[in-house]
Amino acid sequence: xxxxxxxxxxxxxxxxxxxxxxxxxxxxxxxxxxxxxxxxxxxxxxxxxxxxxxxxxxxxxxxxxxxxxxxxxxxxxxxxxxxxxxxxxxxxxxxxxxxxxxxxxxxxxxxxxxxxxxxxxxxxxxxxxxxxxxxxxxxxxxx
Amino acid sequence: xxxxxxxxxxxxxxxxxxxxxxxxxxxxxxxxxxxxxxxxxxxxxxxxxxxxxxxxxxxxxxxxxxxxxxxxxxxxxxxxxxxxxxxxxxxxxxxxxxxxxxxxxxxxxxxxxxxxxxxxxxxxxxxxxxxxxxxxxxxxxxx
DNA sequence: CTCTGTGCAAACACTTTGCAGCTAA
DNA sequence: TTAGCTGCAAAGTGTTTGCACAGAG
Numbered sequence: 001x002x003x004x005x006x007x008x009x010x011x012x013x014x015x016x017x018x019x020x021x022x023x024x025x026x027x028x029x030x031x032x033x034x035x036x037x038x039x040x041x042x043x044x045x046x047x048x049x050x051x052x053x054x055x056x057x058x059x060x061x062x063x064x065x066x067x068x069x070x071x072x073x074x075x076x077x078x079x080x081x082x083x084x085x086x087x088x089x090x091x092x093x094x095x096x097x098x099x100x101x102x103x104x105x106x107x108x109x110x111x112x113x114x115x116x117x118x119x120x121x122x123x124x125x126x127x128x129x130x131x132x133x134x135x136x137x138x139x140x141x142x143x
Numbered sequence: 144x145x146x147x148x149x150x151x152x153x154x155x156x157x158x159x160x161x162x163x164x165x166x167x168x169x170x171x172x173x174x175x176x177x178x179x180x181x182x183x184x185x186x187x188x189x190x191x192x193x194x195x196x197x198x199x200x201x202x203x204x205x206x207x208x209x210x211x212x213x214x215x216x217x218x219x220x221x222x223x224x225x226x227x228x229x230x231x232x233x234x235x236x237x238x239x240x241x242x243x244x245x246x247x248x249x250x251x252x253x254x255x256x257x258x259x260x261x262x263x264x265x266x267x268x269x270x271x272x273x274x275x276x277x278x279x280x281x282x283x284x285x286x
Numbered sequence: 287c288t289c290t291g292t293g294c295a296a297a298c299a300c301t302t303t304g305c306a307g308c309t310a311a
Numbered sequence: 312t313t314a315g316c317t318g319c320a321a322a323g324t325g326t327t328t329g330c331a332c333a334g335a336g
Contacts, residue, residue, distance in 0.1 A: 017311095020315090021315085021316095022309080022310050022311070022314090022315060022316065023310075023311095024309075024310070024315095024316065024317080026316085026317070027316090031232070034230060034231075034232035035232040035233070037232070038250070039247075039248075040229045040230065040231050040239075040248040041229060041230065042226075042227035042228060042229050042230075042300090043227065043228065043230075043300085043301090044227060044299095044300080046230075056317090056318075057317085057318085058317070058318045058319070059300095059301095059318095060301090060302085060303095060317080060318070060319080061316080061317055061318070063300090063301065063302085064302095064316090064317090065316095066228075066230050069230070069232075070230070073234070074232070074234075075230050075231060075232045075234075076230070076231055076234075076273075077228050077229070077230060077231075078229050078230065078231045078239055078248060079224055079226070079228065079229040079241070079248060080223060080224045080225075080226055080227055080228040080229060080300095081222055081223045081228065082223075082228050082300075082301060082302090082324095083185075083222070083223055083324090083325085084185035084186065084187060084223055084324080084325055084326090085185060085186065085209075085220050085222065085223040085224065085225050085325085085326090086183045086184060086185050086220070086221050086222040086223060087177060087183065087184065087185075087186075087189075087209050087212070087213070087218050087219065087220060087221065088183050088218060088219055088220075088221045089174070089177035089178040089180070089212075089217070089218045090178070091216075091217075091218075091219075096183075096221055097265065097269055097271075098222070099269070100272065104182075105182075105183040105221060105222060106269075107181070108262070108264075108265055110262040110265070113259075116256075116259075116276065118278065119251070119253045121251075122240065122251055122253070122278065125282075125283050126240055126242070126249075126278070126280050126281065126282050126283060127280045127281040127286060128240075128278050128279070128280040129243070129279055129280040129281070130219075130278065130279040130280065131276075131277075131278055131279075132275070132276070132277045132278070132279070133259065133274075133275070133276055133277075134274075134275045134276075134277060135261065135265065135269070135271050135273065135274055135275070136271070136272055136273040136274075136275070137269050137270045137271040137272040137273065138269065138270040138272070139268075139269050140268050140269060143270060160336095163290090164290085164291090165289095165290060165291065165334085165335050165336070166335075166336095167290095167291065167292080167334080167335070169291080169292075170291090185325090186325085186326090187324095187325080199292095199293075200292085200293085201292070201293045201294070202293095202325095202326095203292080203293070203294080203326090203327085203328095204291080204292055204293070206325090206326065206327085207291085207292090207327095208291095223325090225299095225325075225326060225327090226299090226300090227299080227300060227301090228300085228301090
């Protein structure tokens with residue numbers, strides 16, 4: 001383990017204990033691997049990486065652990081929901097709010113979000129095709 | 144078909160012809176169903192709905208068609224990528240750019256996006272837990 | 287008539303679940 | 312010691328693919 005990550009690992013262990021989670025060597029390895037990666041890895045990618053040092057680890061453990069981290073706020077999901085793709089046929093400017101409990105996706109419209117500026121540093125490097133402002137939380141019915 | 148949607152259907156047929164796509168009754172039904180729904184349906188939900196009137200339609204057709212619409216800009220994906228979930232362990236404020244070609248997700252940070260305001264009308268109804276600004280496009284390597 | 291689109295079935299990829307044995311606290 | 316965790320295997324869910332037939336242009 002790189003020295004530079006010591007602080008983060010200590011913090012991680014504290015967070016686990018506070019949440020009543022046991023600090024297993026698998027969990028440490030998964031957390032370590034995740035924060036060292038800049039590639040926004042999938043569970044499978046994390047699994048392959050760890051398998052080099054802990055050959056007995058299973059993909060399920062990685063899956064379950066990453067989802068646990070997500071719940072605890074130690075990590076989060078940036079892509080894919082594990083659920084089916086969902087489509088929107090409304091091509092007018094609008095934004096989405098998703099309830100993490102009932103999974104409803106609700107449209108709303110706030111004019112200021114329609115034309116958020118692309119930072120010049122980004123526009124210079126990438127060709128932006130779509131800009132999204134997206135909120136997640138608990139809806140009125142689930143509160 | 145509701146009268147109110149006639150304009151959209153005509154536009155839809157034109158868009159298809161321009162793109163060299165045949166205007167089949169399945170495609171019309173799928174488009175119709177999608178724009179009538181406010182629920183951001185999955186392919187399966189669209190399929191079940193259409194099956195009532197076109198009992199021979201297959202889920203594959205719905206899947207393929209919705210993805211085609213997505214390519215053409217007649218609809219878009221609001222949730223789920225069809226790919227595996229991907230995680231991020233970086234809990235500092237930052238935003239993501241995703242290349243739709245190579246699927247890379249790249250972090251960037253633009254301070255103004257850290258504190259975008261939640262519209263009061265939204266904050267009143269929902270409990271917001273996460274705010275995201277997200278760009279999609281073509282990265283430097285794929286251009 | 288031709289060539290794209292469709293329906294079907296099988297393959298595939300990812301995630302979830304149940305359970306017995308293991309291990310951190 | 313014991314409650315929670317892990318590894319395994321099987322099942323579940325969603326998506327993709329190859330192919331023969333159907334139907335739009």
